[in-house]
Amino acid sequence: MSPAILQSLLDPSIIWIFIPLTALAIPIVAILTHPMTARMKQAERKEARQLYERIVMEKLDVMKTALAMGMNNDELAELDRRLERLVGASYIKSLLLNQPEVPIADSTDLLDADLDSEMRRMKERRETE
Secondary structure, three states: OOHHHHHHHOOOOOHHHHHHHHHHHHHHHHHHHHHHHHHHHHHHHHHHHHHHHHHHHHHHHHHHHHHHOOOOHHHHHHHHHHHHHHHOHHHHHHHHHOOOOOOOOOHHHHHHHHHHHHHHHHHHHHHHO
8 A cells, every 4th residue: 555545544534434444343244254153053063963863873773682682671771871871971962952953852752762662573573483
């Protein structure tokens, strides 16, 4: 920039316009960067949900295997508690619960429903044999 342009910008008669312009710069920057931060948060929620779904499916597979091996309800409950401690389910649930926009179902209800149906199926199979 030439010195004449700088001199005209620093003229006391027009310097007053820079104060409101700088005050408006902060919200303008926030408005312009909001879509980018929203996408990043959405990607984090999606990744946390996928991680949680994988862990729940693995846990369900372990429970189905234990049921097929003939474990009773008490042993299954103990295995379930051990798996919860092992995977840190409370930490993973906190990842999801900190994001109120993520619709989640109570995983224990889903697991109980799947476990109950699997137990009924195994009992029916044993009765037919």
